Amino acid sequence: MLFYRASLPLSRQTLNYTTGVVRRHRKSIGSKGRALTPGIQALMVLVYLRKGETYLELGAGFGVSTTTAWRYVNEVVMLLSARSPKxxxxxxxxxxxxxxxxxxxxxxxxxxxxxxxxxxxxxxxxxxxxxxxxxxxxxxxxxxxxxxxxxxxxxxxxxxxxxxxxxxxxxxxxxxxxxxxxxxxxxxxxxxxxxxxxxxxxxxxxxxxxxxxxxxxxxxxxxxxxxxxxxxxxPHRAGHLAKAIHVLHTRELAAR
Incomplete structure (x- = not known):
């Protein structure tokens, strides 16, 4: 398998916000010994949402298993979705x-x-x-x-x-x-x-x-x-994905 560097058309502020969401969640549940740091997990989620890469591609790119990539992405998507306004x-x-x-x-x-x-x-x-x-x-x-x-x-x-x-x-x-x-x-x-x-x-x-x-x-x-x-x-995850994107898109606009 070949690997390459790639850019992501998002701001550093959006990454920092998502990292903060991950870090606070880990602290609240007492999670330790994760395969990825909060910042790298946040980056993985942004790549998934913005570029639409598969879990297999994410796992290969970030050095984790496909299952771990699936779990990490879904965890953060649900956290972001919960922050979407009623x-x-x-x-x-x-x-x-x-x-x-x-x-x-x-x-x-x-x-x-x-x-x-x-x-x-x-x-x-x-x-x-x-x-x-x-x-x-x-x-x-x-x-x-x-x-x-x-x-x-x-x-x-x-x-x-x-x-x-x-x-x-x-x-x-x-x-x-x-x-x-x-x-x-x-x-x-x-x-x-x-x-x-x-x-x-x-x-x-x-x-x-x-x-x-x-x-x-x-x-x-x-x-x-x-x-x-x-x-x-x-299919029923479409709402959580859209709500998570709404939160991130709002942050991205505020960073401009």
Whole structure:
């Protein structure tokens, strides 16, 4: 097997933050004699999330077994996921920060599944995956990420399951969403549907798309972390991975 040096497009502050999370956890459980230091374990997790490398590749690169790599990565992912804000707290923070409006959008995280797994199949995207709901600010900053649901779940259904529709109504903030959320309520503004619309409605749809577009970039930002481009692990881990990435992405933006 050949080895090579590689760079990781993340800041030192993000690594330091993740290292601190690992170090405090080890101290709290009295863990000693680990194969890797807290800093190297944190680096392994960042490589896994950002570059999407397999556990076999991680183990070879960091000099541990595949099982140890799996255990170390999952441990830190769960620690980071737990630090992701809850929905009500995230919305309160967005309101406190004076965001002019919010953008609600769903995204599909592709998974490694076969045709027989019908609950995971998204007819809209024509692939198997997990449905995540993402709330973003006007600039595309990620405000909150939901847990996962099977890819066959409609976006509006997913929003109701996670209580998003109710919590957004409680904030009184303007919310923009695409046509998939029509029927969610008057507090969620969606485009006009149908053919042969009057010019006023066409103009309203263009303005709506122009405002919503930057917010929908939040999904693209999540998928710059390559682990979310196609999961080859348990599909239900998609939520923990996305929440962990949300925490790290927020740290990365703060370091710029």
């Amino acid at each position: 929905l009500r707290k995230a919305l309160a923070g967005a309101k406190r920060d004076g965001l002019l409006y919010l953008v609600l959008d769903g995204t599909l995280i592709p998974i490694d599944r076969v045709r027989a797994d019908r609950p995971f199949y998204s007819g809209k995207h024509r692939m198997h995956g997990m449905n995540l709901q993402v709330i973003a600010g006007p600039d595309g900053g990620i405000v909150w990420v939901s847990g996962p649901l099977p890819g066959s779940t409609h976006d509006l259904t997913a929003a109701r399951i996670w209580g998003i529709v109710r919590e957004l109504a409680a904030t009184g903030m303007i919310v923009l969403a695409d046509k998939a959320y029509q029927g969610a309520g008057e507090h969620i503004t969606t485009p006009y549907r149908g053919r042969n619309k009057p010019e006023s409605q066409k103009q309203a749809n263009r303005s709506h798309a122009r405002l919503r577009g930057p917010g929908e970039r939040a999904n693209a930002q999540l998928k710059t972390w390559k682990i979310l481009r196609k999961l080859r692990c348990c």
